[in-house]
Amino acid sequence: MPAPRTFRRIVVGLDGSAHSRRAAAFVARLRPPRGGRVTCVRVVEPVRLPSMPLVPAPMRAQIAAQAAAMDRSRRAAAQRQVDRAAALLAKAGWRARGLVRIGLPLPELLAAIRGTRADVLVVGARGAGAVTHFLLGSVAEAALKRSPVEVLVVK
């Protein structure tokens, strides 16, 4: 299926779930229009530590170091994932790149849409949330309501 002419710039939201992989695969099956570009975005939430006022300083430093290491490894994993998705899309003929953003999923996703001046957002129906939302993930649901552009929810 060819992508409609209006969809030249696409943002695909990834979160490591099967549904988000399917979202990327769906875009890969579209025939890219001239100058069609895709940005694969994965948002990583930073590890947030409580203030721990009663914990001794050395231990606090150790915990902080562990959190930082966790952050780094998650960022690296996210980067690998978006790069893999971008490679898949590049093979399909899109100009694709991977993008990792740090912060809360939805605001960062919307910022990525604005930043790339995208005209459609593609997301999977369900994400990687610990509690499986009933048939639709919270980010997908919120994106439907807040997105300034078309949203394609892939099942």
Next chain:
Amino acid sequence: MRPTEILFPTDFSPASEAAGRIARAMALEAGARLHVLHVVPPVTDASVFREQLTRVGQGLAEGLRVETALRSGLAGRTIVHYAHEKGVDLIVLGTHGRTGWSHAILGSVAETVVRLAPCPVLTVPAGPRVPAGAAEPAAAAAPTPARPCLVCGKPSDELVCEPCRARIRAEAMDQKREAERSGRRGMPV
């Protein structure tokens, strides 16, 4: 995968017009059949909408196979049911973008469809949007005719008029305050 059946549910609003244009573009380029569906609430005389639906269908039909259908029932579920029945593989649907309290009252057909649909769903937001290539300023600039407010029925530029919205907001605030107060009463100090 090549979609052969694309469903465009319409409520004849400007939001769904935008979705119609995109549905048509996708159907044209994929060579798919376009289903145009309008759902009337249960126990409503559907024949009133027949003509309007045919007109919308004809407006999109050029160079396309278009099938129009008129169903009655709860909009969200009926759309999903139709998609199952006809083996639809893409639904293109306009959204009004209601949030918060008005969303809770008026519900969201789009949300039901996205939740329950057997296929990918493309939602097209209402509101002015300038596409990269072809902008249609004439259509965007045209003033929307005053329609009755969904709550009080007085003519209004918006779906729910300002006084009604204010009242709804106030009720929501009251309810929230009420809920929080009862929550605190039971809490140990």
